[in-house]
Amino acid sequence: MRSRDMERGRKHRGDTQWTAWLTPTIVVANVSIFIVVMYTNDCPKTTTGANGDCVAKLLRRFSFQPLRENPFLGPSSSTLEKLGALDWKKVVQGNEKWRLITAMWLHAGIIHLVMNMFDVIIFGIRLEQQFGFIRIGLIYLISGFGGSILSALFLQKSISVGASGALLGLMGAMLSELLTNWTIYKSKLCALLSFLFIIAINLAIGLLPWVDNFAHIGGLLTGFCLGFILLMQPQSGWEEFRNSSQYGARARSKYNPCQYVLFFVAAVLVVAGLTVGLVMLFDGENGNKHCKWCHRLDCYPTSKWSC
Known part of the structure; x- marks a missing residue:
């Protein structure tokens, strides 16, 4: 339903489809990075056997850490930390700011990798075909950041890795793109409910003890704001007015007032949010001290697991 709406909107405006x-x-x-990580990990050489044997030994140095240590079928936490995982102490006290970027290119295991890349393909290709690689690349990187x-x-x-923040950024951008370009789509309510359902599922998965839901939330909010800035499209009917011999290009505004307001508010929120976040981070602030209940957003304890 959503892809057909996009196609109608593209044809309606005479736009060409980008190659993703x-x-x-x-x-x-x-x-490729995951392969390098597994090669570096070399489970048979580094695992002592205290947590069990390496999984899939036939892969030799590419075999996975024992399931008790890593249930996602991947490397050890020490390997991830060495290769760029997000670690608060190293970022703030060790001045290794680059980890804020490298962490989004690492994955805890092959299960983690496949799930994220599957969603990236579904959402990324659709957005890139419609808006081009520059805008989608910016949304992906800034949302991950x-x-x-x-x-x-x-x-x-604890350490954190994964493209989840960037992925949720793409989802957030698709949601805001639907809202800011509301007039050019049909079946609006159906598309909106579908997006909200998919986002809710991803945030619910983030409540599991091994998933970083703060990266989900941060990426989602960033991407949602960026969608209002980078994915704004001309309102319905503007193309006809521009091309009509009876009307000039100025006969109708390219964007409606609501789009301009959302653009301005979102731009302020993105700049302010990232700036305040960086200042707090490098001042050594602990977000949990300012929000006593926020830890529940990352992991909710049940009878089957604890946080």
Whole structure:
């Protein structure tokens, strides 16, 4: 339903469809980095056997850590930390700010990688075909960065990796794109409810003890705001007015007032949010001290697990 609406909107405005190459490149890069991480990990050589034997020993140095240590079928936490995982102490006290970027290219295991890359392909290609690689690349990187900032502010006793912040940023951008370009789509309510359902599922998964939901939330909020800034499209009927011999290009505004307001508010929120987050982070602030209940957003204890 959503893709057909996009196609109608494209044809209605006479736009051409972009060729999606950045999204596949992102997927290839993440898979390649995971292979390098597993090669570096070398489970048979580094695992002592205290937590069990390596999984899939036939893969030799590419075999996975024992399931008791890593249920996602991946490397050890020490390998991830060495190769760029998000670690509050190293970012703030060790001045290794680059980890805010590198963490979004690492994954805890092959299950983590496949789930994220599957969603990146679904959402990334659709957005890139409609808006081009520059805008989608910016949303992906900035959203991942925003997710890393929020994660570092609240998770200061563990490491974090994954493209989840960037992925949720793409989802958030698709949601805001639907809202800001509301007039050009049909089946609006159905598309809106579908997006909200998918986002809710991802945030619910983030309540599991092994998933960084703060990266989800930070990426989602950042991408949602960026969608209002980077994915704004001319209102319905503007193309006809511009091309009509009876009307001039100025006969109708390209964007409606609501789009301009959302653009301005979102721009202020993105700049202010990232700036305040970075200042708090490098001042050594602990987000949990300012929000006593926020830890529940990352992990909700049940009878089957504790946080």
